[in-house]
Amino acid sequence: MFIAGASQMSGPWAGYVSDRTRSAYGRRRPVLVKGAVVAAPSLVMLLVARTYYGSLGGWAPTLYYVAFTATMLALNVMYTAASGIVPDMIPDDQTGQSNGVLAAMSAAGACMGFVYTMVYPDVGSLYWFYLALLATCVPITCYCATEESSLGGVASSDDVESSAREGSTSATVDSAFSWRELASMYTISPFVPEQKSFFWLFVCRTLYYTGISAQVFLLYLLRDTAVKEDGSGLEGHEPQQTVARLSFIGQVGGMIAAYPAGLLSDVFGRKPLIVIACAGIISVYIMFMYIHRLTSIMYIGVYYGALNGMFLSVDYALAIDCLPSRENAARWLAVWGVASFIGTSIGPTVFALILHFSPQPADGRAYGSSQEGYDVMLVVGAVWMALCASFLCLVDSKKPRAREL
Known part of the structure; x- marks a missing residue:
C-alpha cells in the first residue's frame, strides 16, 4: 500500500x-x-x-x-x-459530458x-x-x-x-527541460492568481477523500452493527460477502449516475452538483448511524455509489475548468490526483484511532467497536464532507459556458 x-x-x-x-x-x-x-x-x-x-x-x-x-x-x-x-x-462545453463518460467507464471497469x-x-x-x-x-x-x-x-x-x-518520429522532450522547473511541479500556491482556484479545489478534493475513506472500515461496521431479517448479526464470512455485494451495487450506482451528472454540470455548473454529492454522503453517514437492517443497507449502497459517481464525474470536469495552464494540463492534473492519496492516508489513520479508543461492544465481545465509536467516526467523516462543500466557495470556475439540454 x-x-x-x-x-x-x-x-x-x-x-x-x-x-x-x-x-x-x-x-x-x-x-x-x-x-x-x-x-x-x-x-x-x-x-x-x-x-x-x-x-x-x-x-x-x-x-x-x-x-x-x-x-x-x-x-x-x-x-x-x-x-x-x-x-x-x-x-x-462538453467537458462535463466527456468526464461523465469517463467516470461511468471507470465504474463499469x-x-x-x-x-x-x-x-x-x-x-x-x-x-x-x-x-x-x-x-x-x-x-x-x-x-x-x-x-x-x-x-x-x-x-x-x-x-x-x-x-x-527526417529521423524525428521518436518522441523527444523539449530542450527547454529544466530541473528547477521540474521541482516546481510539486508545488501549488493560493497566492499565485492563476493557481488560486486550483489550489482550493485541491483542498476540497483532499477533504472529500479524507471523509470518504470511512468506507475502509465498512467491513467492521457491518460486522458489529448490521442485522439480518431474522434479527441476528453477521457471522463467519457474511461480512466479507456483504461488503462485496455492496461494492458491486455501489459501482453500478456510480456507473448509472456519472454520465447524467456530467451532462447536467455542463448546463448548471459544476459546484452545485459537488455540493449535492457531499450533502448526500453526509446523509448516508447519518443513515448508517440509525439503519442496521441489511436489506435497507443494500439500498443505501446504491444511493451512496450514485453520489460518489456524481462527485468523480463533476470534480474532474471542474479540475479541467480551473487548470492554471491548458498547455501543462497533465502536470496540473497529476498534482490534483495527489490529493486523493493525501486524503486516503489521513482519513483511515484518524478513523482507526477513533475506533481504537472507542468503548467495547455492549455484548461482551473481545473484538470490535461499539455503535458509539462508529457514530463518532461517521460524524467526523460528515464534518470533512461539509468542509469540502464549504471550501468550494473559494473556487472560481469561469467555465463551462452554459448550453441547452
Whole structure:
C-alpha cells in the first residue's frame, strides 16, 4: 500500500515530461506506449514471483516488490498521460459530458473486475487479465485519440512517414527541460492568481477523500452493527460477502449516475452538483448511524455509489475548468490526483484511532467497536464532507459556458 501510494508522486514528473514531449504522434500517446512497455514485463515478473514463490526462495519477495514498484510507476505515468487527452481534445462545453463518460467507464471497469473475480477466484489469473487489458486498451486509445502532432499539425500517416525520413518520429522532450522547473511541479500556491482556484479545489478534493475513506472500515461496521431479517448479526464470512455485494451495487450506482451528472454540470455548473454529492454522503453517514437492517443497507449502497459517481464525474470536469495552464494540463492534473492519496492516508489513520479508543461492544465481545465509536467516526467523516462543500466557495470556475439540454 505504501508503494502504491508513493508511486503517485511520480505524476507531476510524468505530466511535466508529457507536456513537453515532441512527436509526430502528439504529446500523450508516446508516453502512454512507453508506460505500457514497462508495465507489461513488470506484470509478468509479478506473476513469476507469485507462481514460483517456493523455488525462488528468498528472492521471491524482492522480485515482487521491485516488479510491483515498476508496475505502479508505469501505470501512474500512463494514467497521467491519458488524463491530459481530455483537456487537449474535448471542447469546453462538453467537458462535463466527456468526464461523465469517463467516470461511468471507470465504474463499469470496476464492475467487470468484480464479476471476473467471482467467476475466476484464483488471484493468479488476474495477472493474465491485466495483461490482456493492457494489450487491448492501449492500442484502442492510441488509435482513437487523434492528437495533433507536437511537431506541428495532425499526426497523419503522411506526417509520420515524412518525420521518419527526417529521423524525428521518436518522441523527444523539449530542450527547454529544466530541473528547477521540474521541482516546481510539486508545488501549488493560493497566492499565485492563476493557481488560486486550483489550489482550493485541491483542498476540497483532499477533504472529500479524507471523509470518504470511512468506507475502509465498512467491513467492521457491518460486522458489529448490521442485522439480518431474522434479527441476528453477521457471522463467519457474511461480512466479507456483504461488503462485496455492496461494492458491486455501489459501482453500478456510480456507473448509472456519472454520465447524467456530467451532462447536467455542463448546463448548471459544476459546484452545485459537488455540493449535492457531499450533502448526500453526509446523509448516508447519518443513515448508517440509525439503519442496521441489511436489506435497507443494500439500498443505501446504491444511493451512496450514485453520489460518489456524481462527485468523480463533476470534480474532474471542474479540475479541467480551473487548470492554471491548458498547455501543462497533465502536470496540473497529476498534482490534483495527489490529493486523493493525501486524503486516503489521513482519513483511515484518524478513523482507526477513533475506533481504537472507542468503548467495547455492549455484548461482551473481545473484538470490535461499539455503535458509539462508529457514530463518532461517521460524524467526523460528515464534518470533512461539509468542509469540502464549504471550501468550494473559494473556487472560481469561469467555465463551462452554459448550453441547452
